[in-house]
Amino acid sequence: MNTALATIAVVGAAQAGGFQRGTADTDILFESGTVNFRAGLTHIDPRRGYESINGVEGDFGEYTGTYNIPSFAIGAGNEVVGCAFHYTESFAAEADYSGSPGGALPSQNAATQSTSNADRLNLTTGLTSRTETIGFDSDEFGATCRVSYSADVGRFSLLGGVFFEDFEFRGSSLGERSLNGLLGPQLGGALNRQGTSVILPTEVSVNSRGDYEAGYRLGLAYEKPEIALRIQGIYRSEIEHDSIAGGGTFDPSTAFVRLANGATVSVPVFLTNPALGLTPAQRAQIGGTLGALGSSPALDVESSLNTAISPQSFTINAQTGIAEGTLLLASLRWTDWSTNDAVVSTINGTLAGQAFTSSSYAPYNWRDGYTASLGIGRAFNEFVSGAISVGYDRGVSTGSETTYTDLYTLAGGFSFKDNKFAELRVGGLVGYWTDGEQRIEEGAYFDGEVGNDWIYGATASVKLNF
Numbered sequence: 001m002n003t004a005l006a007t008i009a010v011v012g013a014a015q016a017g018g019f020q021r022g023t024a025d026t027d028i029l030f031e032s033g034t035v036n037f038r039a040g041l042t043h044i045d046p047r048r049g050y051e052s053i054n055g056v057e058g059d060f061g062e063y064t065g066t067y068n069i070p071s072f073a074i075g076a077g078n079e080v081v082g083c084a085f086h087y088t089e090s091f092a093a094e095a096d097y098s099g100s101p102g103g104a105l106p107s108q109n110a111a112t113q114s115t116s117n118a119d120r121l122n123l124t125t126g127l128t129s130r131t132e133t134i135g136f137d138s139d140e141f142g143a144t145c146r147v148s149y150s151a152d153v154g155r156f157s158l159l160g161g162v163f164f165e166d167f168e169f170r171g172s173s174l175g176e177r178s179l180n181g182l183l184g185p186q187l188g189g190a191l192n193r194q195g196t197s198v199i200l201p202t203e204v205s206v207n208s209r210g211d212y213e214a215g216y217r218l219g220l221a222y223e224k225p226e227i228a229l230r231i232q233g234i235y236r237s238e239i240e241h242d243s244i245a246g247g248g249t250f251d252p253s254t255a256f257v258r259l260a261n262g263a264t265v266s267v268p269v270f271l272t273n274p275a276l277g278l279t280p281a282q283r284a285q286i287g288g289t290l291g292a293l294g295s296s297p298a299l300d301v302e303s304s305l306n307t308a309i310s311p312q313s314f315t316i317n318a319q320t321g322i323a324e325g326t327l328l329l330a331s332l333r334w335t336d337w338s339t340n341d342a343v344v345s346t347i348n349g350t351l352a353g354q355a356f357t358s359s360s361y362a363p364y365n366w367r368d369g370y371t372a373s374l375g376i377g378r379a380f381n382e383f384v385s386g387a388i389s390v391g392y393d394r395g396v397s398t399g400s401e402t403t404y405t406d407l408y409t410l411a412g413g414f415s416f417k418d419n420k421f422a423e424l425r426v427g428g429l430v431g432y433w434t435d436g437e438q439r440i441e442e443g444a445y446f447d448g449e450v451g452n453d454w455i456y457g458a459t460a461s462v463k464l465n466f
């Protein structure tokens with residue numbers, strides 16, 4: 001009977017606040033049988049999009065994408081001791097902002113690695129970046145063991161284990177780079193004094209990886225089988241990924257000229273305009289520099305990311321019988337999302353013989369997350385049971401970004417057993433995301449608003465026991 005309730009807990013946890021994805025299947029340590037194997041897949045379809053960006057309203061599409069969360073666990077043991085090996089995708093996120101005005105988010109200063117809004121909103125440096133896509137994922141492999149002691153009042157268990165988690169970041173951005181500095185102090189300085197810039201549009205794609213880092217779990221559990229009571233608390237340690245690096249490409253396209261009044265003209269028109277007073281030598285210098293850049297293929301660059309933290313968390317799961325064939329389930333999770341301040345992705349490369357560095361920035365400034373659920377389940381017969389639950393996730397957004405607002409969920413699940421060796425679980429979820437806004441004065445680098453949105457999920461798993 002408790003298996004159906006576990007199913008809705010899985011699909012509910014898959015859309016907990018922040019970047020939370022899957023959680024290690026330590027429940028397999030409490031399954032009957034000497035050896036148990038469980039494999040599952042959860043599909044989540046979050047539908048969130050901006051309704052307003054910097055005061056411009058419109059239908060910019062959904063920037064959140066669907067995703068799948070795999071989970072595998074195998075456990076063995078008896079009434080006294082048991083161990084399990086487990087895998088899941090612990091944290092991840094993916095966003096595609098190509099539906100935003102101009103195909104990406106608003107511009108930010110890319111000539112700094114600062115996380116200060118004042119620095120990022122300084123767009124006079126001649127180097128800007130606009131985030132197009134961003135994503136990351138972390139795989140977790142681990143082992144958890146249980147040592148139990150049975151007494152007249154019930155069974156007490158101590159849980160402990162280790163896990164290893166990696167980190168991979170992917171991103172792309174559109175940028176503009178002033179080439180005035182490549183034209184020499186005399187010509188470049190003259191253009192600067194006129195307020196005119198020769199602009200090179202670019203597209204940057206990066207992939208940065210961090211090695212597996214170790215963490216640990218500790219927990220306690222109490223069971224009283226006569227009333228189907230089990231209370232379990234598990235702490236998961238924080239992981240710091242502080243060496244995230246890789247490579248990418250820097251792809252320049254056709255340069256253009258932005259005049260002092262903001263108008264843009266092609267380079268040939270700019271060079272042949274007699275009102276500009278360019279000498280033949282200056283026209284040749286600009287043409288030669290831009291010709292070399294325009295004919296160059298995409299450049300390889302080095303990429304890196306600032307320290308990424310997988311937050312510590314503490315989860316309490318509880319269940320108890322309340323009537324014949326009926327269970328009550330409750331869960332509460334605290335996650336230390338306040339460690340998630342900002343992401344800075346940096347590239348280093350060489351352009352026209354000169355080394356350069358640029359970066360893009362995503363502020364979060366989240367607060368701690370709390371996720372709670374309450375469910376009830378019923379055994380229809382010895383082969384089929386079902387359950388339903390309601391959940392609440394307190395949004396972690398504080399105004400620097402506005403994806404993860406308050407979330408209310410309704411989840412349900414069924415368990416089917418054809419014999420004592422196999423079990424199939426299926427479940428589904430629908431969630432209601434409340435509206436929200438981000439503001440520059442709250443730490444965002446652009447103003448944005450999201451409306452009330454929906455999220456959908458489905459899960460299925462198979463368990464074999466021997």
